[in-house]
Amino acid sequence: xxxxxxxxxxARFAGNQTATALxxxxxxxxxxxxxxxxxxxxxxxxxxxSRFLENKLGVAASIVVVLLFLSAIFAPFLTPYDPLVGVxxxxxxxxxxxxxxxxxxxxxxxxxxxxxxGGRLSLLAGFIPTVVAAVVGTAIGVTAGMVRGAVGTVLMRxxxxxxxxxxxxxxxxxxxxxxxxxxxxxxAVTIVFVPPVARVAESATxxxxxxxxxxxxxxxxxxxxxxxxxxxxxxxxxxxxxxxSGLVGIxxxxxxxxxxxxxxxxxxxxxxxxxxxxxxxxxxxxxLVVVVPGFFIFLTTVAFNLASDALREAMDSRL
Amino acid sequence: xxxxxxxxVGLAIPILFGVSIIVFLLMNxxxxxxxxxxxxxxxxxxxxxxxxxxxxxxxxxxxxxxSWLLNxxxxxxxxxxxxxxxxxxxLMQAWGNxxxxxxxxxxxxxxxxxxxxYVAGTRRGKLVDKFVSVISLAGLSIPSFFLAIVLxxxxxxxxxxxxxxGATFDxxxxxxxxxxxxPVFSGALVTLAITARVTRxxxxxxxxxxxxxxxxxxxxxxxxxxxxxxxxxxxxxLTTSGVQIGALLGGSVLVxxxxxxxxxxxxxxxxxxxxxxxxxxxxxxxxAVTFVIINLLVDLLQAALDPRVRGALT
Amino acid sequence: xxxxxxxxxGPTPLLELSNVSKEFVVHDAGKRATLxxxxxxxxxxxxxxxxxxxxxxxxxxxxxxxxxxxxxxMTGGEMSFDGAPLPKSGKRPAHVVKQMxxxxxxxxxxxxxxxxxxxxxxxxxxxxxxxxxxxxERVTQVISDVGLPANYAGNYPHQLSGGQRQRVNIxxxxxxxxxxxVLDEAVSALDKSIQAQVLNLLKDLQEEYKLTYVFISHDLxxxxxxxxxxxxxxxxxxxxRSPADRLYExxxxxxxxxxxxxxxxxxPAESTRDTAMDQGSGEIPSPINPPSGCRFRTxxxxxxxxxxxxxxxxxHAEPGHAVACHLFEEGVPEEVRLSA
Numbered sequence: 003x004x005x006x007x008x009x010x011x012x013a014r015f016a017g018n019q020t021a022t023a024l025x026x027x028x029x030x031x032x033x034x035x036x037x038x039x040x041x042x043x044x045x046x047x048x049x050x051x052s053r054f055l056e057n058k059l060g061v062a063a064s065i066v067v068v069l070l071f072l073s074a075i076f077a078p079f080l081t082p083y084d085p086l087v088g089v090x091x092x093x094x095x096x097x098x099x100x101x102x103x104x105x106x107x108x109x110x111x112x113x114x115x116x117x118x119x120g121g122r123l124s125l126l127a128g129f130i131p132t133v134v135a136a137v138v139g140t141a142i143g144v145t146a147g148m149v150r151g152a153v154g155t156v157l158m159r160x161x162x163x164x165x166x167x168x169x170x171x172x173x174x175x176x177x178x179x180x181x182x183x184x185x186x187x188x189x190a191v192t193i194v195f196v197p198p199v200a201r202v203a204e205s206a207t208x209x210x211x212x213x214x215x216x217x218x219x220x221x222x223x224x225x226x227x228x229x230x231x232x233x234x235x236x237x238x239x240x241x242x243x244x245x246x247s248g249l250v251g252i253x254x255x256x257x258x259x260x261x262x263x264x265x266x267x268x269x270x271x272x273x274x275x276x277x278x279x280x281x282x283x284x285x286x287x288x289x290l291v292v293v294v295p296g297f298f299i300f301l302t303t304v305a306f307n308l309a310s311d312a313l314r315e316a317m318d319s320r321l
Numbered sequence: 322x323x324x325x326x327x328x329x330v331g332l333a334i335p336i337l338f339g340v341s342i343i344v345f346l347l348m349n350x351x352x353x354x355x356x357x358x359x360x361x362x363x364x365x366x367x368x369x370x371x372x373x374x375x376x377x378x379x380x381x382x383x384x385x386x387x388s389w390l391l392n393x394x395x396x397x398x399x400x401x402x403x404x405x406x407x408x409x410x411x412l413m414q415a416w417g418n419x420x421x422x423x424x425x426x427x428x429x430x431x432x433x434x435x436x437x438x439y440v441a442g443t444r445r446g447k448l449v450d451k452f453v454s455v456i457s458l459a460g461l462s463i464p465s466f467f468l469a470i471v472l473x474x475x476x477x478x479x480x481x482x483x484x485x486x487g488a489t490f491d492x493x494x495x496x497x498x499x500x501x502x503x504p505v506f507s508g509a510l511v512t513l514a515i516t517a518r519v520t521r522x523x524x525x526x527x528x529x530x531x532x533x534x535x536x537x538x539x540x541x542x543x544x545x546x547x548x549x550x551x552x553x554x555x556x557x558x559l560t561t562s563g564v565q566i567g568a569l570l571g572g573s574v575l576v577x578x579x580x581x582x583x584x585x586x587x588x589x590x591x592x593x594x595x596x597x598x599x600x601x602x603x604x605x606x607x608x609a610v611t612f613v614i615i616n617l618l619v620d621l622l623q624a625a626l627d628p629r630v631r632g633a634l635t
Numbered sequence: 636x637x638x639x640x641x642x643x644x645g646p647t648p649l650l651e652l653s654n655v656s657k658e659f660v661v662h663d664a665g666k667r668a669t670l671x672x673x674x675x676x677x678x679x680x681x682x683x684x685x686x687x688x689x690x691x692x693x694x695x696x697x698x699x700x701x702x703x704x705x706x707x708x709m710t711g712g713e714m715s716f717d718g719a720p721l722p723k724s725g726k727r728p729a730h731v732v733k734q735m736x737x738x739x740x741x742x743x744x745x746x747x748x749x750x751x752x753x754x755x756x757x758x759x760x761x762x763x764x765x766x767x768x769x770x771x772e773r774v775t776q777v778i779s780d781v782g783l784p785a786n787y788a789g790n791y792p793h794q795l796s797g798g799q800r801q802r803v804n805i806x807x808x809x810x811x812x813x814x815x816x817v818l819d820e821a822v823s824a825l826d827k828s829i830q831a832q833v834l835n836l837l838k839d840l841q842e843e844y845k846l847t848y849v850f851i852s853h854d855l856x857x858x859x860x861x862x863x864x865x866x867x868x869x870x871x872x873x874x875x876r877s878p879a880d881r882l883y884e885x886x887x888x889x890x891x892x893x894x895x896x897x898x899x900x901x902x903p904a905e906s907t908r909d910t911a912m913d914q915g916s917g918e919i920p921s922p923i924n925p926p927s928g929c930r931f932r933t934x935x936x937x938x939x940x941x942x943x944x945x946x947x948x949x950x951h952a953e954p955g956h957a958v959a960c961h962l963f964e965e966g967v968p969e970e971v972r973l974s975a
Binding site: 159160162163164166167168169170171172174175176178179251255258259262263264265275278282285286289292293296299300303304307308 | 343348470474575579608613
């Protein structure tokens with residue numbers, strides 16, 4: 003038995019004076035340090051990334067997401083056709099027609115071009131509302147979580163009232179009152195997303211705010227704003243990112259739904275949801291062509307959902 | 322339990338007020354003049370003013386809200402310019418149809434989702450589990466209107482197995498029921514997917530808990546153990562079920578439009594196209610109020626079933 | 636009303652509390668009620684010494700700790716630091732903030748999981764406006780003071796053991812070069828062998844930097860080891876205060892005797908078991924509705940009628956050793972007092 007172990011054993015039964023004598027605390031401390039417990043410091047980002055990369059499905063989905071992005075950005079290079087102008091005599095060519103690999107729509111516009119350019123609109127409609135709602139929702143939620151009393155309650159009550167609507171219905175109602183147009187759709191979806199994000203932010207903030215390190219920060223004389231920024235926010239961001247990443251797919255679906263109902267991007271914009279609606283009537287003539295925009299909505303949503311699921315797993319299983 | 326009920330009902334009332342305010346603001350404050358539906362494009366400014374006055378549109382906002390709310394509580398939700406009927410009339414007709422569709426969809430989606438989730442949760446990692454995951458993912462990612470179009474084309478158009486439009490009970494029970502199949506399936510797939518996911522996660526939590534082993538050791542047969550597991554796992558499922566029903570109600574706008582099902586969804590869709598805002602307002606309000614009430618009932622049901630929830634709510 | 640007890644001779648106290656009280660408004664089963672967490676507490680701490688505060692959970696020690704450092708505002712009473720009075724509540728002047736710091740109990744929740752050790756320690760300095768160079772120097776200095784290798788500054792709390800994290804907490808408390816450090820159960824969450832190390836570290840630091848400690852704990856052994864003077868608290872009130880060695884040799888207040896009678900020991904000769912106190916009943920009353928008069932009377936085998944009507948004043952049993960108990964006022968028979 004080493005000196006240290008005997009000391010520890012004794013400490014349990016005989017009171018600290020004996021223990022200290024046996025332990026020779028200072029010497030033990032130096033020994034411990036000398037043993038070189040050099041732990042390699044890894045940042046949180048790197049840990050998450052390595053865990054994310056282990057999930058093969060997530061990686062595959064992310065690749066699809068990247069491809070979608072790239073195809074949307076480089077659309078002009080990927081197709082010679084104008085997505086907005088069609089040759090009326092070339093309407094409703096089926097898939098696989100030479101020169102129009104995905105066929106043409108009811109106005110003779112090339113489907114591949116429509117889909118690629120439409121990707122831009124869908125991605126915009128997916129990301130902008132999510133990001134804006136994340137920022138606004140976090141601000142509201144963290145404020146409500148930190149500031150007890152009237153302000154916090156009022157904010158969250160207001161969120162509750164928006165929350166009391168089924169999401170799609172609220173989006174449709176806002177879209178209906180704002181009128182058609184992609185901008186209005188984006189605004190509508192943003193409004194619908196702010197309350198759930200605020201809720202997540204608020205409950206996460208409440209959990210963090212009672213921790214002792216926040217008290218310690220108060221003790222240093224830091225202002226509430228500083229504490230919110232440096233102590234609360236980094237600890238809350240995890241939950242919010244995990245939640246918000248799952249919203250992108252829903253945003254795209256919702257925007258597509260609104261377009262389908264005629265509330266989204268105005269024709270002849272190649273928004274996928276709108277395309278589904280305008281092609282609907284031709285389903286018996288060229289069924290596969292009608293499927294094309296729907297399929298792309300599906301593919302994009304699946305890819306985003308899988309990627310965000312993988313992100314969630316990579317971020318959650320820590321701390 | 323009574324106290325919890327009173328508290329929850331008490332909490333619901335301001336929310337209902339808030340909902341009505343939001344609906345009112347959406348339809349009356351944001352751009353799009355309400356009198357546009359009544360007045361032609363080239364009416365003079367004086368004409369417009371006269372119509373606005375007669376509709377009370379020039380009164381201050383709180384008064385307009387107040388009078389609208391008072392009327393609404395008495396059943397008067399305005400007049401549809403497009404259909405030339407009382408809004409409440411239209412709603413009453415449409416309400417029943419949507420209720421039928423939503424209820425059947427909810428029952429289908431929740432029960433199948435529950436079953437699939439249970440199966441997946443208890444056979445974690447096996448083929449069945451993966452299969453259910455795939456179905457869930459697909460269900461979450463397919464837009465309901467896309468699925469509806471495809472189903473319509475394949476089964477109603479191509480195979481002619483189901484009717485393509487909404488039918489009422491006047492056409493005979495058989496036709497009525499079969500006309501439900503496609504819309505229900507389109508709408509309920511999302512519910513199914515989400516319910517399956519939530520159930521699976523909840524079952525996985527409960528299944529591995531120590532007390533399950535204890536139950537088996539005490540000699541309970543599999544069926545009884547299963548019941549115990551379900552009872553403990555049901556709480557999160559109940560929570561989502563409320564939200565899912567809301568999603569079905571909201572999503573009715575899409576599904577009913579495609580299947581021409583004469584419910585509130587179709588009503589809203591047509592009203593939006595015609596800028597008939599009174600109808601949009603009334604229908605939105607009705608759906609939102611229903612949603613709040615359903616959530617209230619779900620909360621109370623949860624509190625009744627799960628003592629932990631009861632404790633948290635007191 | 637408790638009269639503050641002036642220490643016998645010596646320098647002016649660094650920290651002085653006079654009849655400090657703190658009440659919280661709580662909801663007890665749906666009704667609003669007042670929780671009296673700290674009631675008429677007076678104590679005085681000499682510079683360079685350690686004042687131990689001991690008591691069971693619920694006695695108000697943690698609230699007292701937070702009152703001292705200003706995390707809670709006082710509902711009543713006065714507090715002064717280094718001769719100058721402190722505001723009842725609200726923000727304190729910067730120089731006070733710098734001179735009074737606290738070490739928290741739970742090593743895990745006391746450190747921001749998303750900040751490195753260096754960032755956590757440097758945060759107080761950064762808030763007080765120190766330059767980056769000064770912060771870096773001070774952090775390095777303080778990390779080595781607590782016995783951790785300098786390269787630990789880049790690590791995250793979850794990479795450290797409990798004892799190491801607590802050292803980081805101490806380092807953070809030292810960062811601003813305070814005069815007074817309040818330690819709220821600073822070692823209670825650590826294993827016994829680590830406790831000894833950390834306690835000795837604290838003692839070394841006290842000597843090196845002339846620190847004053849308020850050391851709060853429920854562990855009597857630890858308090859005895861660390862303290863010069865000890866204050867015993869029960870249900871928000873001070874029941875006894877004395878130099879540390881005198882308390883353990885000769886506890887006066889019935890509650891102190893109860894506490895000390897429950898220290899287990901393998902050595903029968905060291906047994907502090909007080910057979911008379913064994914008859915005391917078990918449950919601690921709630922601070923929401925504390926017993927009238929002396930709050931300990933419901934568990935006190937020597938309770939008298941006066942204990943229910945009047946709260947006892949502090950009386951000197953011997954120099955420097957004060958007790959708040961009716962048994963010790965004049966006129967109580969010797970037999971009762973000495974029936975230990």
